[in-house]
Every structure is written in structure tokens, then in C-alpha cells.
Amino acid sequence: MKSKASKSWLTMLTLTLILSLLAACSNNSSSSNTNSGNAGTAANTGNSESVYKEKYEPPVTISTVWGVDPALKFKNGESIENNVATKWALDKFGIDIKSLWSVTDTNGAFATKLRLSLTSGQELPDIVVVGNDDPQLAQDLIDSGAFQDAGALFDKYANDTWKAAMEMDSNVWNPYIRDGVRMGIPLLDYAYNHDYLLWIRQDWLDKLNMEAPKTIEELEAVLEAFKNNNPQGLKPDQVTPLSIGFKSSLNTWMGDPSWIFGAYGTIPEQWNLAADGTLEYGSVNEAMKPGLVKLNEWYNKGYIPREAALWDENKTAEPAVAGTAGIIPGPYWMSGWPLLDTAKNVEGAVWKPYPIPTGPDGKAGRHGTHFTNGVILINKDMKHPEALFTYQNYLFDNYANPAPGSEFDLGLFKGYDYDIDENGNPVFGDDIPGGQIIAPARYFLVRDGARIPDAQMNALLALADGKEPETRLEKDVAVNYGPDTPAAAKVLLSQEDISMKNMFTGPTTPTMKMKLDYLNKLELQTFNEIIYGKKPVDAFDKFVETWKSSGGADITKEVNEWYQTVK
Amino acid sequence: MKLLKRNWPFHLMILPSLIFLIVFSYVPMAWIVMAFQDFKPRLGISGSEWIGLDNFRYLFEREDSVQVIINTLVIAVLKMVANLIAPFTFAIFLNELRKMFVKRFVQTLVYLPHFLSWVILGGILVDILSTDGGFVNRIITNVFGIEPIFFLGDGTWFRITVVVTDMWKEFGFGTVVFLAALANVNPSLYEAAEVDGASRFKQTMHITIPSMIPITIVVGTLALGNILNAGFDQIFNLYNPLVYDKGDIIDTFVYRAAILNGQMGFGTAIGLFKSVIGMILIVVSYRLAYKLAGYRIF
Numbered sequence: 001m002k003s004k005a006s007k008s009w010l011t012m013l014t015l016t017l018i019l020s021l022l023a024a025c026s027n028n029s030s031s032s033n034t035n036s037g038n039a040g041t042a043a044n045t046g047n048s049e050s051v052y053k054e055k056y057e058p059p060v061t062i063s064t065v066w067g068v069d070p071a072l073k074f075k076n077g078e079s080i081e082n083n084v085a086t087k088w089a090l091d092k093f094g095i096d097i098k099s100l101w102s103v104t105d106t107n108g109a110f111a112t113k114l115r116l117s118l119t120s121g122q123e124l125p126d127i128v129v130v131g132n133d134d135p136q137l138a139q140d141l142i143d144s145g146a147f148q149d150a151g152a153l154f155d156k157y158a159n160d161t162w163k164a165a166m167e168m169d170s171n172v173w174n175p176y177i178r179d180g181v182r183m184g185i186p187l188l189d190y191a192y193n194h195d196y197l198l199w200i201r202q203d204w205l206d207k208l209n210m211e212a213p214k215t216i217e218e219l220e221a222v223l224e225a226f227k228n229n230n231p232q233g234l235k236p237d238q239v240t241p242l243s244i245g246f247k248s249s250l251n252t253w254m255g256d257p258s259w260i261f262g263a264y265g266t267i268p269e270q271w272n273l274a275a276d277g278t279l280e281y282g283s284v285n286e287a288m289k290p291g292l293v294k295l296n297e298w299y300n301k302g303y304i305p306r307e308a309a310l311w312d313e314n315k316t317a318e319p320a321v322a323g324t325a326g327i328i329p330g331p332y333w334m335s336g337w338p339l340l341d342t343a344k345n346v347e348g349a350v351w352k353p354y355p356i357p358t359g360p361d362g363k364a365g366r367h368g369t370h371f372t373n374g375v376i377l378i379n380k381d382m383k384h385p386e387a388l389f390t391y392q393n394y395l396f397d398n399y400a401n402p403a404p405g406s407e408f409d410l411g412l413f414k415g416y417d418y419d420i421d422e423n424g425n426p427v428f429g430d431d432i433p434g435g436q437i438i439a440p441a442r443y444f445l446v447r448d449g450a451r452i453p454d455a456q457m458n459a460l461l462a463l464a465d466g467k468e469p470e471t472r473l474e475k476d477v478a479v480n481y482g483p484d485t486p487a488a489a490k491v492l493l494s495q496e497d498i499s500m501k502n503m504f505t506g507p508t509t510p511t512m513k514m515k516l517d518y519l520n521k522l523e524l525q526t527f528n529e530i531i532y533g534k535k536p537v538d539a540f541d542k543f544v545e546t547w548k549s550s551g552g553a554d555i556t557k558e559v560n561e562w563y564q565t566v567k
Numbered sequence: 568m569k570l571l572k573r574n575w576p577f578h579l580m581i582l583p584s585l586i587f588l589i590v591f592s593y594v595p596m597a598w599i600v601m602a603f604q605d606f607k608p609r610l611g612i613s614g615s616e617w618i619g620l621d622n623f624r625y626l627f628e629r630e631d632s633v634q635v636i637i638n639t640l641v642i643a644v645l646k647m648v649a650n651l652i653a654p655f656t657f658a659i660f661l662n663e664l665r666k667m668f669v670k671r672f673v674q675t676l677v678y679l680p681h682f683l684s685w686v687i688l689g690g691i692l693v694d695i696l697s698t699d700g701g702f703v704n705r706i707i708t709n710v711f712g713i714e715p716i717f718f719l720g721d722g723t724w725f726r727i728t729v730v731v732t733d734m735w736k737e738f739g740f741g742t743v744v745f746l747a748a749l750a751n752v753n754p755s756l757y758e759a760a761e762v763d764g765a766s767r768f769k770q771t772m773h774i775t776i777p778s779m780i781p782i783t784i785v786v787g788t789l790a791l792g793n794i795l796n797a798g799f800d801q802i803f804n805l806y807n808p809l810v811y812d813k814g815d816i817i818d819t820f821v822y823r824a825a826i827l828n829g830q831m832g833f834g835t836a837i838g839l840f841k842s843v844i845g846m847i848l849i850v851v852s853y854r855l856a857y858k859l860a861g862y863r864i865f
Contacts, residue, residue: 108827111827112826115826115829116826119831121611134827136827136828136829140829143607237699237700246808247807247808305699306698306699306717307697307698307699307717307719307720309720309807309808309809310693310719310720310807310809508829513828513829513830514625514830516828517823517824517827517828518629518630518631518824520823521631521808521811521815521823522630522631524808524811525808525809525811525812527808528807528808528809529809529812532720532809534809546630550630
């Protein structure tokens with residue numbers, strides 16, 4: 001009897017196991033069935049005339065995928081798939097944003113997941129928005145053939161505001177042109193957004209009675225004082241005088257070391273215009289040598305973090321926010337994030353923006369910013385591509401840089417980046433009940449909503465000259481961008497001529513595809529070893545030789561052939 | 568047939584894992600042909616150009632390939648040895664514990680790190696091994712009075728760190744296998760030895776250890792198949808350009824070449840190369856195990 005009971009138990013267990021497996025399988029298949037059913041009906045209606053509408057009834061679906069910035073916050077239990085912006089899109093336009101998947105974008109997770117889904121032939125979303133941090137990804141996606149002529153759609157549906165913004169720089173389409181067809185819509189960004197300057201602890205300088213450094217030499221004196229005569233009373237091994245990191249690259253955005261090479265005349269890891277009018281790879285320029293020597297010297301003296309080789313961008317911000325760093329290179333908007341928090345940790349901490357110091361020959365350099373920070377790709381099977389334009393056109397007209405009185409006058413979403421108190425006055429920042437969301441524009445289908453390249457700089461310069469904020473953008477930068485951002489914008493523009501853009505924006509060349517990962521490895525390894533004193537600086541010459549013979553020379557040739565076609 | 572009738576629930580219970588195996592291990596084998604193609608996702612298997620053994624040739628022509636293979640072998644072999652010796656010794660010690668409660672408690676305790684992911688551990692290790700006030704280096708400087716060690720930035724120390732942390736994470740799991748073997752030792756052997764006046768030490772030497780040899784061979788043989796797997800998750804979360812020289816392994820190299828740089832065919836070729844070497848080693852060591860220890864797994 002007992003054995004019989006236990007046996008039936010076993011059978012039950014087994015059946016449950018099998019059933020749950022079957023259930024899992026059939027669940028999937030049934031949902032995909034309904035999907036294809038929807039798709040079928042949608043396709044039939046999709047081809048009818050006058051498709052562009054201000055509002056879609058019944059709602060249309062736009063599917064997409066998300067790489068979520070780890071710094072992006074949510075409130076009220078929302079997520080990137082379902083939040084105030086997706087509800088807004090459904091109410092306002094009848095556009096249902098459907099998320100196929102999302103991933104927290106650390107260590108390039110978004111690019112990896114997207115590549116894998118491409119290779120394994122999974123369903124691609126209607127709209128993919130890809131950033132510039134991995135330019136190859138956009139090229140791979142275009143090469144997959146799954147996306148359509150976005151340029152034609154843009155000409156047909158985009159409104160004047162958007163078109164005017166796009167025309168500010170005709171080069172923005174270059175990376176995405178295939179045989180004359182514009183395969184992606186460049187994602188416009190604010191000009192100079194990734195240009196950087198030096199943020200220096202003004203309170204430290206004042207206590208030491210020092211001036212902000214104008215040359216590398218003066219900078220060293222400041223670093224020395226920060227380190228060994230710290231005005232905050234920190235012991236030398238507790239201070240990070242200059243917070244930089246190069247785990248992934250010597251040319252990045254926050255904690256960026258590339259200006260150290262700029263002082264000698266080159267910017268590493270990008271293609272610069274050489275004196276003879278051709279493009280040259282910055283990392284193999286002779287000027288790298290004195291820069292590497294300088295970094296090695298600073299490493300030995302403890303001016304830069306001992307673990308700089310292990311630090312990525314966000315890590316470099318940690319000592320800056322904790323109040324133990326003296327200088328951090330970074331974009332002009334850092335006054336709002338993350339440096340705003342320093343004063344909470346250390347009383348009286350003040351960050352001020354300063355220009356990039358010059359080298360012995362009076363040279364200075366920083367990497368420049370393209371007007372784009374990515375691309376919007378439109379799936380060729382997308383049922384309602386016009387819906388994307390309904391969404392974006394509205395944002396360009398009413399959000400990008402509207403006259404006073406638009407829907408977004410105070411901010412994007414009430415209760416997120418602004419709120420109204422009981423007297424009817426707007427409140428911002430920490431006064432918002434439940435906490436503030438920085439940059440809720442990241443919730444939009446297209447990252448950051450809509451940006452007109454020169455709009456923000458114009459607003460900032462107006463504020464820097466003492467104008468009262470009037471337009472939405474002026475109010476926005478006044479409230480959300482930190483107290484020193486207008487001043488920083490002014491500093492940034494005072495050095496406009498030292499900004500060097502990466503001149504190569506074309507698709508990956510054949511030799512790059514075969515050799516680039518090896519060349520990058522060789523480069524990072526050599527530079528790190530020189531900085532850490534494991535190899536003498538002469539190892540640089542050998543690196544240049546190997547770089548050229550292992551494919552670098554071919555790549556240079558291919559890059560210049562491309563450059564001739566767009567020049 | 569009668570046996571099948573009686574045991575069908577057990578067979579049914581194997582089914583889910585069998586389906587998993589087929590879907591995730593056998594079906595993808597069809598795509599091995601990518602190794603012989605200049606694979607482009609938009610063209611697919613049927614449309615991509617056949618290039619014969621070019622992918623394999625390129626693997627051996629690359630300037631850093633040999634170093635990467637050596638790194639992989641060194642790290643994998645060290646890990647294999649460490650992950651055999653540590654659980655073996657620990658299982659013997661644990662077996663000598665008389666108090667059942669303590670034994671179970673310790674066993675569970677050392678087993679737990681196995682369930683932590685390297686993504687989490689990577690973050691933790693970077694912090695506790697930091698030269699700027701990391702926990703470990705603070706002990707080294709304060710107690711032993713020597714310079715802080717750059718565990719993750721020095722090639723040799725990096726290898727040691729990788730092997731030791733992997734051993735710490737996995738030896739509890741290995742111990743379970745050995746303890747299971749020890750539970751199967753016939754108690755009458757110990758009783759007979761006691762009657763003959765053997766001490767505990769002698770019992771361990773002549774009964775416990777010999778009875779663990781077969782399972783040790785099994786574990787060792789199976790591990791040989793992983794000789795070219797030095798642990799992607801772990802290395803990827805800990806390495807940096809400073810230790811490329813001694814820490815870059817085949818898998819991280821494939822990640823950069825195949826995933827980041829889009830050379831899918833090349834990546835498949837390396838994967839195939841790894842699998843073939845692994846299979847040869849398993850077959851050889853299996854034969855050896857049968858010949859030397861008279862033990863068959865299958």
C-alpha cells in the first residue's frame with residue numbers, strides 16, 4: 001500500500017514536470033500565433049492612402065528594444081517598458097510602444113544582445129535606436145538588410161523643424177549612406193555635448209592660494225599641492241588629484257585622458273586630419289610619446305589613480321563625488337550630474353570649469369563631438385513607419401526648442417522632472433514629491449526625445465550672459481543642468497578651435513573587420529604597460545611598426561579612400 | 568520490457584533534460600559549417616561564401632594566438648589541478664568530523680559561493696583586491712608591512728588570483744561529489760580495520776583514499792574535456808589591458824573578435840577547434856583511465 005502511494009506520487013510529480021514544460025512551450029507558440037495574426041491584418045490596412053495621422057485610431061504598435069542606462073531612475077514602480085512616456089504616447093498619438101526586450105547597458109550589453117539576436121535570426125524590432133559608443137553595431141544592422149531606406153521616409157514625413165535641424169551639418173548622414181541610399185536617420189545631439197573641459201575644486205585652489213592651471217606645467221604644480229598639501233586635510237594616499245581612467249579607451253567622455261596627448265598635438269583612438277590633408281590614426285602619431293611619458297610620470301607620483309587601468313568612466317566620478325578628487329575632465333554638463341552631489345558629501349566643495357591646459361608648444365587639444373550620437377533604424381517590415389514621424393515631429397515642434405507656452409514649458413512630465421505645489425507654483429529638484437527623475441527624456445522611444453544641435457548652446461550662452469530664462473530650453477538648463485553649466489559652456493566655446501572630431505565616420509573597412517580587434521588590443525596593452533612603467537617608452541616605436549605591418553597601413557589606405565569619396 | 572513498464576516514470580523524468588540537450592546542444596551543431604564560411608548574417612548559411620580552412624589558418628597566423636592558447640592552457644590546467652586537490656582533501660577532512668550537524672553545516676557553507684555569479688563576484692573582487700585601500704591589501708600592508716600587491720594589474724598575480732578565486736568558488740561543489748563517494752564505502756571495511764588495530768590515520772590511508780581513487784579519476788577525466796575552457800565569465804569580469812599579455816584567453820579573444828568585431832565564422836572556427844581538442848582529450852584519458860585504474864564511466 002505504501003509503495004503504491006509513493007509510486008503514484010512519483011507519477012504525479014513526473015506529469016507535473018512534463019505538463020509545465022509543455023505549458024511553457026505552448027504558451028510561447030500561442031502568443032506568437034496571435035502576433036502573426038495581428039501582423040497579417042495590420043499589413044492589409046497599412047497600405048491604404050493618407051497614412052500619416054496626428055493620432056491613430058485604433059492604436060498602432062511600434063516595437064523596439066532598449067539598452068537602459070544604468071544611471072536612469074524610475075519611480076512609482078515603472079520600467080522602461082511601461083512608464084509615463086509610453087502612457088503619454090498611447091494617449092496622445094495612439095501609439096503603443098511595445099518592448100521586445102530590454103537590458104541594462106553595462107559592458108556593452110545592449111550591443112552584444114542586439115548582435116546575438118541578429119545572428120540567431122530573432123525578430124528585429126520596428127525601430128532600433130543605436131548609440132555611437134559602438135559605431136560598428138549600426139553598420140552591422142544596416143548590412144543585415146532588415147532595415148529600409150529611412151532617408152525617403154524622412155523626406156516624406158519629417159516636419160520642417162526636424163529637417164532644418166538636420167540641415168545644420170550635411171555630413172550627419174555620411175556614416176549611414178549605402179550606394180547613395182540613406183539607411184538610417186541620424187540621431188541629432190547637442191553640439192559639443194561630448195567635448196570636455198577640466199572641472200577643478202575651486203575651494204581647494206582658493207585655500208592653496210593658487211590660480212587655475214593654464215599649462216601642463218602649472219597643472220603639475222596644482223596636482224602636487226592637491227596631493228601632498230591637501231587643503232581638505234586628506235592624507236596623500238587618500239587623494240586622487242586627477243581622476244582619469246582608461247579601462248576601455250584612452251578617448252572617452254568622463255575621466256578622459258586624451259587631452260594630455262592633445263597638449264602635444266594628437267588625439268588617440270580616432271582619425272585626425274594630418275598636415276598633408278589625409279587622415280591619420282591619432283594613436284600612432286609621434287606626439288603620443290611625450291603624453292605617455294607624462295602619464296607614466298604622473299602614475300609614479302600618484303597624481304592619477306593607481307588603478308586607472310581598471311577604472312571606467314563611472315568609476316572616475318566616484319572619488320570626484322566623494323570629495324577626494326581634485327580635478328576631473330568631463331563634459332560641460334557635469335555640474336548637474338554627478339558633481340552636484342559632491343557638496344552633499346563634503347561641506348563647502350565647489351567645482352568650477354576651466355579650459356584644457358596647453359603643452360610646451362602652446363598646443364592644446366580635446367576630442368570633438370559630432371552633431372549626432374547615434375542612428376534611428378526603421379525595419380523594412382514595419383507596418384506604420386509614419387507613426388514614428390508623428391511621434392518625433394511632435395517632439396521637434398513642442399519639445400526640442402519651443403517658444404514659451406508649449407506642453408513642456410515647465411518640464412517633461414509632472415511628478416518626474418517638475419511638479420506643481422499647492423499654490424500653483426512649479427517646483428523642481430528635490431522638492432518634487434517622491435524624488436526627482438533626472439532626464440526623463442530617456443524614456444522616449446528615441447533616446448532623449450528630440451534635440452536641435454545648436455539649441456542648447458545658444459540657451460546656455462544666453463544664460464551665461466545674464467539673461468533671465470524664458471524658453472523651455474533656457475528654463476530646463478537653468479533648473480536641471482547644475483549651477484555652473486552656463487559658465488562651463490562659455491569655457492568650452494572659448495576653446496572651440498582645439499576640438500578635434502574623429503574624421504572617419506564610414507562603415508568598417510575589410511581590413512578593420514579582420515584586424516581591428518588585434519590592433520586595438522595591441523594598442524591598449526602597449527599604452528597601459530608604458531604608463532605603468534612595465535615597458536620603456538621606446539616600446540611605442542615598436543608598437544607603431546607592428547601596428548602598420550599588422551594591417552594598420554592597409555586600414556589607413558582604406559580610410560583615406562573613403563575620405564576621398566565624402567570630402 | 569518489463570523493466571521499462573515498471574520504470575516508465577523515471578524515463579519520462581529524463582525527457583525534459585533530453586529535450587534540452589537536443590535543442591541546445593545537438594541542433595546548433597548544424598551551424599558548425601559557419602566555421603568554413605565567411606559568414607554574414609544577412610546572407611545566412613546558404614548565402615555566405617565558402618572559404619575552406621581560411622578561418623583556421625587565420626587563427627594560427629595571428630601574432631597573439633599562441634600566447635592566448637598558452638594562457639588558456641596554463642590557467643585551465645592550474646584550475647583543474649586546484650579543483651581536484653582542494654575538494655579531495657576537504658572531503659577527507661570533512662569525513663573525519665564526528666558531529667553530523669557540523670559536517671552538514673560546513674558542507675552547505677562552502678557550497679554557497681558556487682551559486683554566486685562572476686558578474687557580482689567580479690565587482691566585489693575588484694573592490695577588495697584594490698591597491699587603494701582594498702581589504703586584502705590593507706592586511707598585507709598593515710600586518711606584513713610589504714608593498715600592496717596589484718592583484719588584477721600584474722600578469723602573474725592575475726593568474727594566481729583567477730585560480731585561487733575559482734577554487735574558492737567551486738571547491739564546495741566538488742566536495743559534494745567526493746562525499747557521496749565516501750558515503751558508499753562499505754562500513755565493514757572500517758570495522759575490520761579497527762578489529763585489526765588500525766589507527767584512524769591508517770584507516771584513512773588504506774581505506775578512505777583508495778576508495779576515492781575511482782571517483783577522482785572520473786572527475787579528472789571529465790575535467791580534461793574543459794582543458795581549453797579557462798572560464799570566460801570570470802576572466803571577462805576581471806581582466807583589463809594591463810594583463811592582456813598573461814590573462815587573455817581563447818574565450819575572451821573570441822568575444823572580441825567574433826562578437827564585437829562581427830567575425831562570426833572565425834568565432835565558430837575557434838569554438839570548433841576547442842571542441843575537437845576537448846573531445847580527443849576525453850577519449851584518450853578515458854582509455855587511459857580504463858587501462859590504468861580499470862574504471863569505466865559508461
